[in-house]
Amino acid sequence: MTASDTPATGPLAGLRVVELGQLLAGPFCGQMLGDLGADVVKIEDPATGDPLRQWGRQLPQGQSLWWSVVGRNKRSVTLNLRDPECQELARTLIAGADIVIENFRPGTMERWGLGYPALAELNPGLIMVRVSGFGQDGPYSQRAGYGAIGEAMGGLRYVVGDPSTPPSRVGISIGDTLAALFATIGALAAVREREVSGRGQMVDSAIYEAVLGVMESLVPEWQVSGYQRERTGAILPNVAPSNVYPTADGTWMLIAANQDTVFARLATAIGRPELATDPRYATHGARGERQAELDALIGEYTSTQGAEVLEATLGEHGVPAGKIFRPEDMLTDPQYLARESITEVDHPILGPVAQQNVFPKLSRTTGSIRWPGPALGEHTQAVLAEIGVDDARLASLRERKLA
Known part of the structure; x- marks a missing residue:
């Protein structure tokens, strides 16, 4: 039995997710759903795959440790979504899915014939999670929207850092991560509502709004009293020690x-x-x-x-x-060890790789890490066979560099 044959555990076991996004905001949503047991099928470009496969400060033996985390529990399928035949295959996959995730610039999915109205005709119960910099509408929706811009527009960058320096950044991609968290909450809320209505819906998670959503009382403090929060370094003013x-x-x-x-x-x-x-x-x-x-x-x-x-x-x-x-503290700390906050995942090239476990923990149906981020296209044959694509057709797709 291969790693990807390992039965899923967790409260979302049996839920099918198709992930079309790349880099972080969409894929982190997919990671969380997969951690909790969903079957996540990730569609990637056959030429390059998700760029995150090459990201990270360290690439031992050419392997992205970042990808081993964000890609975990996913099945990788390669399809060139700019091609009509591959678009049709994607529609077939999505027709049998519960959730589809994408984080392209608004309008991209529509150009590929994969907009929500078209997909909902095939699958009325489909939940479409759309993560973008500025949301699916409004005057900024067509702008390129990276996480850093959302952090700036949402108010976070202004208040991070020492008051003697320009605005700083948090040392992780917090804007993308927050948008993914809100997207996941929205997806699960839509799944719950579907149990009542039988209908799917679209979840629209904008990075700048996700950042704004955690900014506490920043806005009313200004609107009501004219108080502007400023950068304060490691302290909160007047809260001591x-x-x-x-x-x-x-x-x-x-x-x-x-x-x-x-x-x-x-x-x-x-x-x-x-x-x-x-x-x-x-x-x-x-x-x-x-x-x-x-x-x-x-x-x-x-x-x-x-x-x-x-x-x-x-x-x-x-x-x-x-x-x-720091990481060296985490790997030996008794609290981390007692709760297995960090676990080792068997990587086919690197061997055991330590990474954060599945959070939150559930008492009966806890999630699990079944395998690390897969090789590009590792599951193309198996997944396409599930929708009736035989070996001859797959060979033709590969010959034309479409899969």
């Missing part, structure tokens, strides 16, 4: 002790119990006014302590604290 602090061995420790009772415990932990009743620090407001002064005071203590000792001391006093983790 809550910052990263140095340790004697060069590790950064995050301490969050801004609540009055917790601050009192922190004061005791660092050998300064009198700070809890000192009028300069006794209340939330007072600590906020002297935030930099208080952070310097705490940093003087933490810089004399090794990270392990400091974390243990703070834990004994009930002070929320934790090291700033």
Whole structure:
């Protein structure tokens, strides 16, 4: 039995998904659905495949470790969707699907004869998930919409970084990821509604709106009171102490002790119990006014302590604290190990590859990683055979470089 024959587990087992997207926003939605048990058939261009196959800072033996994560649990089928015959094959695949995912520029699917009205005629229960920079309508819909632009337009970039520097970025593709999360929520909501109505619908997830959706009270703070949030580095203004602090061995420790009772415990932990009743620090407001002064005071203590000792001391006093983790910390941390937050997946070329597990965990029908990102076109023959394409026709498609 090959890896792709491994039976699916998880609450979405039995659900068929056809993924037409590339890079991250659409494929991450497909990854999450596949992690939870859906059968995800990914259609890729036969010439190049998903560009993510070549992405990542490290490509051991030419293999993208990023692709091993985002492509996991998917079956790869190669079809040139610019060709009418391949478009017809895609329609046949989608006619038997529950969900189709795409993240091309709006209008692309329509040009290929794969717009939602045409597909819904074949499959009235189909749920079409469309992820794009600016959504399917509006004056910006036809613009190229990368995740970074959505992060800027959604308000995130302006508030990330140190106030002394230009706006920064989060160190991951957070705009694409957020759009994929909202797309997944929308897909599952549409699946639930279909149980009532029997009808599918379109899920329209725009990157800038996904970013906007997590921006807390940013908009009403400006609209009601004229308050503009600014970049504040590692702190929230007037919330103290809550910052990263140095340790004697060069590790950064995050301490969050801004609540009055917790601050009192922190004061005791660092050998300064009198700070809890000192009028300069006794209340939330007072600590906020002297935030930099208080952070310097705490940093003087933490810089004399090794990270392990400091974390243990703070834990004994009930002070929320934790090291700033890097991958080497994650691979040995007892909490990670106990919950199997990181697992090893057998890669056919690289051997065991550590990667994040399936989240969230369900108590009865948890998902699983059945195989890493597959080779380009690895499942073309098997999947097309399921819709009646024989070996002779497949050979013809391949000869014409269409599959």
